[in-house]
Structures are given as C-alpha cells and as structure tokens.
Amino acid sequence: MAFILRVRIIDPGDGTIKVGHEFYGLTEQECDTYYREHTSSCEYFAAAVKENRVIEEIDEVDEDELPTPFDVEMEPDEG
Numbered sequence: 279m280a281f282i283l284r285v286r287i288i289d290p291g292d293g294t295i296k297v298g299h300e301f302y303g304l305t306e307q308e309c310d311t312y313y314r315e316h317t318s319s320c321e322y323f324a325a326a327v328k329e330n331r332v333i334e335e336i337d338e339v340d341e342d343e344l345p346t347p348f349d350v351e352m353e354p355d356e357g
Contacts, residue, residue, distance in 0.1 A: 280341045283309035287323065288331040295333070299323070302344050306336060 283301040288294070299316065303309040317324050326332050 280304050280339050280344050281306050281309050281336055282339055282344070283313060283334065283336045285313065286333045287326040288333065290329070290331060297322075304341065309336065 286298040301312040
C-alpha cells in the first residue's frame with residue numbers, strides 16, 4: 279500500500295481554495311516528511327499551516343496509483 283496526502287490552502291483574502299499540494303509516499307511518515315520539508319522551504323505554505331488555513335486528507339492507495347513521470351504527458355519544447 280501507499281499514501282497520498284492532499285493539502286489544500288485556504289486563501290486568506292476571500293476564503294477560497296486556489297492552491298493544493300499532494301505528497302506521495304509508501305508510508306504516512308514518508309508523506310509527512312515531504313510535507314514538513316515543503317513547509318520549511320515555502321513561505322506561502324508555511325504561513326497557511328501556521329494560520330490553520332489548510333485542509334488535509336490522506337488516502338491509502340495501491341502503490342501502482344502513485345504517479346510516475348511517465349504518467350504526465352510532456353509537451354515538446356516549442357523553443
């Protein structure tokens with residue numbers, strides 16, 4: 279089994295959700311590690327966490343449901 283931690287940030291201005299993050303891991307602890315790492319490196323995310331403006335949910339999924347780079351269709355460089 280694996281886990282996806284979904285975190286949505288509530289905008290302080292109008293109370294809507296404009297940004298969300300997903301953290302993936304084979305364990306809940308792995309998801310939490312990525313969550314904490316992102317909190318320490320992103321001021322916007324850290325402020326939202328500190329001000330309790332996040333909605334968190336964790337889902338248990340099959341490992342094959344975790345995304346891979348091959349799941350994302352890449353568009354060719356137009357430059």
